[in-house]
Amino acid sequence: MTPHVGIAIGQIEVDIKTDTKPSTIIPSPSDDDQLALPFFIRLHLIRHGETHANVQNIVLGQGDSPLTENGVSVARLAASSDLINGSRLKYWRHYCSDLKRAHRTAKIVLGIEKESENNSIESASSDINLIVDSRLRELAKGPREGYLKKYTHKKAIALRREAAGVTDNNISVPKLESLDDAYARVVNWINSIVEEASEDYETTCRNEGEEDIEPKVYDVFALSHSALIRTIIHKMVDNELPVDFDKTKEGSLRIPNLSRTIIDIQPYKSKRWTSSLNRLTDISHLNDAANSGPPYL
Numbered sequence: 001m002t003p004h005v006g007i008a009i010g011q012i013e014v015d016i017k018t019d020t021k022p023s024t025i026i027p028s029p030s031d032d033d034q035l036a037l038p039f040f041i042r043l044h045l046i047r048h049g050e051t052h053a054n055v056q057n058i059v060l061g062q063g064d065s066p067l068t069e070n071g072v073s074v075a076r077l078a079a080s081s082d083l084i085n086g087s088r089l090k091y092w093r094h095y096c097s098d099l100k101r102a103h104r105t106a107k108i109v110l111g112i113e114k115e116s117e118n119n120s121i122e123s124a125s126s127d128i129n130l131i132v133d134s135r136l137r138e139l140a141k142g143p144r145e146g147y148l149k150k151y152t153h154k155k156a157i158a159l160r161r162e163a164a165g166v167t168d169n170n171i172s173v174p175k176l177e178s179l180d181d182a183y184a185r186v187v188n189w190i191n192s193i194v195e196e197a198s199e200d201y202e203t204t205c206r207n208e209g210e211e212d213i214e215p216k217v218y219d220v221f222a223l224s225h226s227a228l229i230r231t232i233i234h235k236m237v238d239n240e241l242p243v244d245f246d247k248t249k250e251g252s253l254r255i256p257n258l259s260r261t262i263i264d265i266q267p268y269k270s271k272r273w274t275s276s277l278n279r280l281t282d283i284s285h286l287n288d289a290a291n292s293g294p295p296y297l
Helices: 069-079 100-109 153-164 180-203 226-240
Strands: 002-010 013-017 039-047 094-097 112-117 121-123 130-132 217-226 260-267 272-282
Touching: 013 226, 039 180, 039 226, 069 094, 069 226, 094 100, 094 180, 100 112, 100 130, 100 217, 180 217, 180 260, 217 272, 226 272
Parallel strands: 039 217, 094 130, 094 217
Antiparallel strands: 002 013, 002 272, 039 260, 112 121, 260 272
């Protein structure tokens, strides 16, 4: 399988995504493989709960929409599972998108927001530091944001002109973000995590003489959005996807609400890192079927 390779050069992040065929970019046992750092980062990528816009088939992008009752209910179901709520694997870091639908879902899943006996919402006592990070927000969808998914870019522009009462292009349109631009901010985020984990390893494990034991795992909780998670998957582990992966009616990889995709990041001393798929859009934590089925098929 051909892994993804990410490289950080100073303040510039360079993403190298190989094709499905083997590439000379891949580290060989004689070079970078010998320089792998004695730890890896396990990214737990989780999609937010169902929103009203999801139910209405409206494009959200970087707009927002509150969770439905079902969205809250399923998030609470996830919170009851130690497969994802952090009670068993103990996340090293907790991140979420700065959009409200993701932020609230993260708080519910991690037990920061609970429902009281009279069904009111209250904050629970928690020592979790949930980091709200805009690099995990959804892709900006441009003029289609706020309109039905069936509308094309051109149709959305026409509707915006009609709503503004103009016939020219003098209208305010939400920004449109390319997949490469969105992925660039993700690479920036991963690079910062790798750097922080490297510093943590140097100041803790090495001082404790643990460098020769099993590689240390840094589990990272990251609650984000479907299009961004899909972009991460295709950019990082596309050639590891099963041929018959679940698709939406439009033909793209389906990312169910509250599903988790796990990707392992192996850093190298050369500042490279490679990625591999661990689980794909897993929902076993929603049906109490712990460890059921194959890892990501």
